[in-house]
Amino acid sequence: MSFDGLFTRAMTKELKNEVVNGRINKIHQPYKNEIIMVIRANGKNHKLLLSAHPSYSRVQLTKEDYENPPVPPMFCMLLRKHLEGYIIEDIRQSDLDRMIVFEVKGRNEIGDVSYKQLIIEVMGRHSNIILVDKERNMILDSIKHLSPSMNTHRTVLPGHEYVMPPQQDKRNPLEASDEDVLRALDFNSGRLDKQIVQSFSGVSPLFAKEVLHRAGLGKQTAIADSFLGLIGLVKENQLSPTLTIGEKEVFYWLELEHIEGEKLSFSSLSELLDRFFYQKAARDRVKQQGNDLERFIRNERDKNVNKIDKLKQTLEDAQQADRFQLLGELLTSNLYAVERGMKEISVVNYYDENGESITIPLNPQKSPSENAQRYFSRYQKAKNAIEIVNEQIEKAEEEIVYLEQLLQQLESASTKDVEEIREELEEEGYLRARKQTKKKKSNVKPVLESYTSSDGTQILVGKNNKQNDYLTSKAAGKDEIWLHTKDIPGSHVVIKSQDPSDQTIKEAANIAAYFSKARESSSVPVDFTPVKQVKKPKGAKPGFVIYEGQQTVYVTPDLDLVRSLKN
Known part of the structure; x- marks a missing residue:
């Protein structure tokens, strides 16, 4: 649990520094x-992301772009009515719980001063x-409703009246002393990391394991010193937001020494979360939206x-x-010896x-001549x-x-890309065309992803076959450079130079390798050649x-490089 109470405390301070006294200008609800929220504060606009996603819940400032639905959901409309134009007076954490409260002030529709609270429970x-x-x-409303049942x-x-989530009877680590830590732990029974979590509010197993790791095998007081030392960093806001890339990616407000792997440092918690959650929540949404599509494609592949x-x-x-021809000829030569009802006959093979x-x-069940004719038919059919x-084998292999x-395109698709893949399958006759698809204009150009290389050259990427065909046959100049992973399913990429x-x-x-089936591989071969070839x-x-x-270059896909080049 990376987004624990201590992380929430640090995030609350970061948000206070950036958007307190800011004005809420726009509110969108891109996903369920x-x-x-677009907030104008300190002379610039900030995008604040509030997520109640069951797997990716968080609060952060973000620089990522999100696609908004054509019709805003009801909860979004309500937030616009009550919060747009309001000023954020304060941002606070409820004790050390994973709850952030935005205190806002503005005027309602009749001009009276109104005070609201926007409460985000990250649980x-x-x-x-x-x-x-x-x-x-x-x-007034919530993004999720909870009935009494x-x-x-x-x-x-x-x-209904707002009631806080159930409180847990735990010590506040920010007020703990050496004696408090030692009294909370029984060194003769149970795992110490679990005892730390059960005794102090706001701390996660991740934090507890880091405390024990830094304490090493020293005396019991070493655990207390380690615990209070890390808590001191939180109190003084001495943060070192770090992403650890090992067997899996783990983020936290400090560098976790007990987890091995590559360490990436970030200047803010929000920047760290943007990197960690990059495409993760999007992949989950695409998986839900395209689950039926993926299942259909896999079934079609398995059929082939x-x-x-x-x-x-x-x-x-x-x-x-x-x-079959031999048996037919030998049987014809020996028809006189065959009687109806015989199951087999031995004859001399005069070809031997x-x-x-x-x-x-x-x-x-067949007559002698019918048996002979049956072998000649099998011979002709086999021939x-x-x-x-x-x-048919060649065609089935092409289908696969x-x-x-x-399937590879679905792995890196956005919600819009999924719809284009669905349309393609309808056009190719795999799926029955929907009414709304039939009504769509055929002259709508696919939108390509754009990147800029370190020397300022534009790079365009097709994320599905519609985009790939458009990019290679229409958007690219004949002397520009085209790239694709060698013998590996992937995106078409064009350098506009x-x-x-x-x-x-x-x-x-690297972009071509990242948007291919070889995303998790190393030394991926990528061919490049002029578009006219x-x-x-x-x-x-x-x-x-x-x-x-073509010429071939070998690269290892690098997510951070791809993100840095994205426009």
Whole structure:
């Protein structure tokens, strides 16, 4: 639990320094559980993100862009009515709980001074954003509703009194002494890190493990010294926001020495959270939106895999065409010896130099001539099947490559990209076209992601096949440089330059590798060649091209580099 009470305290101070006395100018609700507030403070605009997402709940300033729905949700409309134009008078934390309260003041629709509280409870799946009329302590609305049947302690519904979440009877670590720490711990029973969490408010297992790690194997007083030393950093606001990249990514307000991995430092907690949550929440939303699409594509891919297995078995059978012809001819030569009802017959194979006998299986329900004709039919069918089956195997393999490419595109897609992939599958006949898709204008140009290399050169990226085709065939100049991972599903990338620097080529190749199936690999081969060397075969699937005259560069995908180049 990285966003614990101590992290919340530090974040509250950061927000106070940036946006207290600021004016709330705009409010958006881009997603179901997230609010964006644009606040004018200290001569500039700040974007404040409030998230009640069950997995990614947090409060922070953000520099990321979010897509807003065409029609704002009801909760967003209510916040606009009650908060736009209001001034943030104070930002405070409730004790050391994971709760941040925004105290706001403004004038209501009839011009009277009005005081409101916007309360954000950062509590995992119980997270919430609640707007309260401060003078009456009455809930105006919340992003999540809690009925009495759902929670017996408190009701979170419009018109009800706001009741704090249940309080835990724990010591305040900010007021603790050496004796308090030692009295709270029983060194003869139980894990000490769990005891620290159970005894002090606002601390997480992450913090407790760091305390014990820094205390080492010293005396009991070393644990108290370690605990109070770290608490002192919080009290004095001596923060070192750090992301540790090991088996998994972990963020905290200080550098965690007990977790091994690469350490990335940040100038603020908000910058740290932007980096940690970059695309994580978006991936979760895309997964929910495109879950049915991903399942459909995987099923189609698996069907083609099974189809190839069956076709290969058919091909093996077809290889026996000559044997079917032999059995038919031998049976025809020995029809006089065959009687209806026989299950097999042994005849001399006059094609064999040694004249050995061969046993021919028969269908007892058929006449001798029908049995012979059956072998000639199987011979003809097998002979014709070889060419057809090879074509079908090749087609199925192309389908698998295409579907694998779509799965890769879903992994890095935005919500808008998912809709374009869905439209593509409808156009290709995989899905039935929806009415709204039929009504869409065909001349709408795909929106490409834009990046700028370190020397100022523009780099464009296609995130799906519609964008890839548009980028390569229309948006790119014929002498500009085109890139794609070698034999690996991925995005088309174009450098808007005829003679880019080696550094720009490497940066563009890194982007191409990042938006490919090899994102988690190292030394990924990326081909690059002028756009005029890239051709789309007639009748090829969307996004499929062939190219020549390429050179290859090897790169290891770097998320931080890709983020730094994003426009």
